[in-house]
Amino acid sequence: MKLSEIFKPTKLRRIIFFITCDIFVSILATICAFFLRFNGDIPNEFYKGLLLGCVVLAALKIIFLWTFKIYTVPWRFFGLYEAKKIFYVHLIVMAIFAVIFAIFSDIFQPFPRSVIIIDAALSYILISGVRISKRLFFDNAKITSSNEPCVVIGATKKALHVLKGMKEGYINYYAVGVFDDRKSMVGTSCENFVVQPKSKLANLIKSDEVKTAIIALKLEQDELKKLYDELIGYGIKDVKIFSLIGDEESKIRDISIEDLLARKPKDLDDSAVKEFLHDKVILVTGAGGTIGSEICKQCLKFGAKCLIMVDHSEFNLYKIDQETNSDDRNILKMVNIVDLAEIEEVFGELKPEVVIHAAAYKHVPLCELNPHMAVKNNIIGTKNIVDMSKKYGVKKVVIISTDKAVRPTNIMGTTKRICEIYALNSSQIGKTEIVAVRFGNVLGSSGSVIPKFKSQIKANHALSVTHPDIVRYFMLVSEACQLVLQAASIAKGGELFVLDMGEQVKIVDLAKKMLQLANKAELGIEFVGLRPGEKLYEEVLIDENDKKTEFESIFVTSSSSYDLEKLNLQIKEILNSQGDEVALKLKEIVPEFNHALNKKEN
Template structure:
């Protein structure tokens, strides 16, 4: 139906309802108000009709879809009817008609009843009589608060999703046995298994945005006992930004089950460091580097320089950032190897960055055990090249992305990252540039991490391989790791090693089991296989050794280590004599050096 025909139809129906309401009220109250002349009767009726239609247009009663009539429409009807009655009554008083006061009050009540009743009756007719009956899946909504209610409302209003809220679960005892939007609250989270069985639930949606990580673990553990699909509400910020709808549930991810709350950023401090500044990111095409670029661009820098060795990865992050910020930020992709000192000097001189985030590194532990010289060349000499270029051209802040493997290292990768820390700490003593390092644990989903490997193995039907049942690691997400790097840059004074309080370490085998379940399989279907500890691996990682511990955080959940530079002469010797050492001796030397066990420089290389 066209808009014009629909408007005329609604206006005609409302006119009939106003007439019926007025006549009904007059007839009921006639013994009290007396008999009116036909002329007065129809005159006040016409005035009331005109007033009503004016206010009906003002409150969009003819523009609203009756299919979605709700409390908002009822409020608009109440306002339009009330104002039209008041206007008609005012005109009556001015004209001297004083016997219609009670009649108009009765008309007001009848109009709200008739006009509102018609609209809601039509909605019920459309919803329950005309719409086809769909095969709906029953949904259990965990959380009967605002978010849970919003989810239930969205599902009720969108039958095409074929999801029907059947029951709420909430830990608030005051809500038990209540009905919200017609959906009962069947108990607490301890009753999830019972509720699923009693109500024959097909799917679970966790709708508590404020849920802490340990609570999420507890609730998900209960949901996993049911063996049915469990999903979670999208991130509220994504809903607010319009990236997703509230009913676009996502699967529970491993990152949702980490036993630690994300670090909150000091937005003002970071903005002061980055806004309207030139920022350079090395390793910009990598997992951490590319996410640093995304996070940096949120703070409106003047220019961002994307430095990387691989042209394809730099191309991808360049195109991604241009699509979002190309008209606001100058984005410069630069292909260069950090081992090329002249190229680093050239890039630093040309762009003159205010802040440098150094994320370029070799990080794969077993591979670096086989290639120790390349690890030193990239992680140590490359870091020195970028750091000295930053010092030479007056960079304000230089942030090195380091690793928990730099603490008491048993492998080449960890040892070279510790040596890289020592390089920038020495630079901090001699330079006006603020040099700092940031340590964090394993990053979920980054290249070379266990998650992509586990997913690939699960997709292939298993088994999932774990090195040892007692192997533990600290974990964090890529965005959180990147935010920590940026936060450290804003806190830098020079020479610090920042460390995130990462909570309790996680057993790799538990991570594997969670990922199997989250993928919709059982442990028996996929299987686990223990392969033994790989070369250079530790059973557990540390974030600070006993000589570095500083218990006072400089920022919530961010600590500063007190690392020593007592053996920096060995670092200088290593960098100056790298090519005179064979691979085996180099591997032993870098590990023993950072653990203060290398005694004689002259013994190396023999």
């Protein structure tokens, strides 16, 4: 801890108070030890030893209490861990004083040795007692009537933290019961509550008008969703989650749609990603986007030697630099990937070893309205990255793709399929290993449905859903990005990896759940019709014969070979096309492209 933090006014006052108390308590303990030893009548010849004992023992205790950082602990955080440390302090002080006494026995004599043990026992009780006194006061204080009643779900260590926070006033609820369906927990005591099964919740909620539940359990996504639905069924309106991460004031948070949707892969392997990224010079395109920014954070986390952040947006580049605390390894390059000269300058100057290409236009309706720009940014941008990677000897290139590239129905998905074709066929020539990784939607990405729904709820608008049957895959961005890097770590070049995104989610159900979470079901849902290029469902795996990898969430699918010379000529033709010709030329390369020209219903 920095000295400036220790000597803040509040902390300084607390430290001075505790040191003063401990000196007084230590001296009192030594005096009491002598009185106990001599039954209240201390012989005159022992007063010299008493005085020396008070000074030496008090000094040793203060030194070791400081060494064990007892003086940095506020009243309300004093617990068993700190009590154990104070106990160890007294054992050490006893041992050191015994050594001092043995060496300087002539100075201390006469001095009864039993006093050392008696002093340690009394001192431990008194020093700990001073600190626990305020805790005892708060633990028995009445909860203010302004706080709302709640139930705590889970008889766990987290539950103890929740109940403690309520008693100490930084969690503004008061508990009326603790519930847990585990047989080993039912009937046991959690603080002042007897743990009850969840079946008893319904009656309690009705009688006490409880509307809030705080979950103090660690649950998988499917378990959390089941518990949430169960609590709502009992009549709970507000479900919260307790987390031990962050400041104490922010430990209680509302359950979010991300909590209920996030499919957490069980095969995330930090060691594989670290081995792939550690001590490498890494270039990330689209570094300020949703995927690119998370890739950048993970590259730094797993020990990249240097991180070249490439983005065309000044604000996005600034933002990701700030989010990574302007790490010394960051090199910011405001470059348009479509400009070959600019890209070549970056590659020639910085010589990246690994390239992760996340830059792309991804918004389906906008790409439909601007097909020429979608082709230019997605296809030409990818072509430039792949060509420069090969020219400058990059060891591995990772192309971020999408489920919309599978049997595409829109311009965006088709351009991404062509990116896959170009990249994977380029891997067959030269030493650069080029792979593509395909996955679905990530939770909370810019332009995705969840931020849109949140914005509509905030504005008290009905949630706009394109079609009652539309479904999508979802995964947490952090976990999707780690799986991308894991796939790259096992790649040999030329593979098309696909991520297992779990079950598809019906968007209308997602909208209903978000309205329920916000307690705004009255806003309702409005069906607005499929947008241009949009399809009802996305595909990730082309067929069930795709090969498994060593990671159960990562598969390898086949990608047909394509003549690169012919592909380059076709790309030039697309660039020279206008309007509807663009889609026709794209279909020449991707025959399965079935353009869905949906008209927005009025």
